[in-house]
Amino acid sequence: MLKIGEHIFQSRLMLGTGKYPSFASQKEAVNISGTEVLTFAVRRMDIFDSNEPNLLEELDLQKYSLLPNTAGAKTAEEAVRIARLAKASELCDMIKVEVIGCDKTLLPDPFETMKASVQLLEEGFTVLTYTSDDVVLARRLEEEGVHAIMPGASPIGSGQGIVNPLNLQFIIEQSNIPVIVDAGIGSPSDASYAMELGADGILLNTAVSGAEDPVKMAEAMKLAIESGRLGYEAGRIPRKTYASKSSPESGVIG
Numbered sequence: 001m002l003k004i005g006e007h008i009f010q011s012r013l014m015l016g017t018g019k020y021p022s023f024a025s026q027k028e029a030v031n032i033s034g035t036e037v038l039t040f041a042v043r044r045m046d047i048f049d050s051n052e053p054n055l056l057e058e059l060d061l062q063k064y065s066l067l068p069n070t071a072g073a074k075t076a077e078e079a080v081r082i083a084r085l086a087k088a089s090e091l092c093d094m095i096k097v098e099v100i101g102c103d104k105t106l107l108p109d110p111f112e113t114m115k116a117s118v119q120l121l122e123e124g125f126t127v128l129t130y131t132s133d134d135v136v137l138a139r140r141l142e143e144e145g146v147h148a149i150m151p152g153a154s155p156i157g158s159g160q161g162i163v164n165p166l167n168l169q170f171i172i173e174q175s176n177i178p179v180i181v182d183a184g185i186g187s188p189s190d191a192s193y194a195m196e197l198g199a200d201g202i203l204l205n206t207a208v209s210g211a212e213d214p215v216k217m218a219e220a221m222k223l224a225i226e227s228g229r230l231g232y233e234a235g236r237i238p239r240k241t242y243a244s245k246s247s248p249e250s251g252v253i254g
C-alpha cells in the first residue's frame with residue numbers, strides 16, 4: 001500500500017500519458033500496468049475546452065487518480081500558475097511540481113522547485129516534488145512538508161536508469177515520506193533495482209510509451225516493481241568479499 005497525503009494506492013507504479021504511438025496502445029498499456037495514478041502535463045492540454053485534443057480522451061478517468069504536472073514551467077511563478085489551473089478544473093488536489101532549470105538536461109531548478117513547492121503547500125495542494133537526487137534538497141523539501149519526493153534516476157526520457165544508486169539510497173534512508181523514483185527509468189530491471197533499494201514507487205513514461213511493444217513493457221514494469229518491492233521486503237543477503245559455501249558443513253544427513 002502506498003499512501004501519499006490522504007491518497008491510498010495499491011499499485012506502486014505511476015504512469016505518464018504522453019508520446020504513445022496511438023490512443024489504443026496508450027489505453028491498453030495503462031490498463032495492463034495496473035497503475036492507479038496517471039500524470040499529464042497541464043500545459044499540453046486545454047483542460048477547459050472540450051473541442052481541443054485531449055491526451056486522456058480514450059481513458060476511463062473514473063478508474064484513476066490524476067496527477068497533473070507542471071512540466072514546461074521554468075520558474076516557480078509559472079509552476080504555481082499551472083497548478084492553480086489544474087486545481088480549478090477540479091481534476092485532483094495532487095500536483096507534481098516540475099520546474100526545469102536546464103533545457104539540455106531537463107534537470108530541475110532546485111531554488112524554483114523549492115519556492116513553488118512551499119507556495120503550493122500553503123495553498124492546500126498535495127505536493128509531489130520532482131527533484132534531482134540531491135540528498136540535502138530532498139531533506140529540506142520534506143522539512144517544508146511536501147507529501148512525496150520524486151528524485152530522478154537520470155535525465156527525463158534518457159532511459160539511462162539509476163546513475164547514482166548511492167544518493168538514491170541516502171534519500172530513501174532519511175525520508176519519512178514516500179520516495180517515488182521519477183524519470184530516466186529505461187528497463188524493468190531499472191525499476192526493480194529502485195524498488196529493491198527501498199523506493200516506495202516509480203513514475204515512468206518513456207520506457208513504456210517508447211518501447212517497441214508498449215503494452216508488453218507496461219506489464220513488464222508492473223511485474224518488475226512488484227518483484228523489486230517483494231525483494232526489498234524480504235531483505236537481501238549482505239554482500240561479502242569472499243565466497244562462503246552454500247551447503248551446511250554440520251548437521252548434514254548422510
Ligand SMILES: CC(=O)[C@@H](O)[C@H](O)COP(=O)(O)O
Pocket residue numbers: 015016017018039040069071155156157158159182183184185203204205206207
Ligand atoms: C511524464 C512525466 O512526468 C515525465 O516528465 C517523467 O519525469 C517521466 O520521465 P521518463 O519519461 O524518463 O520516464
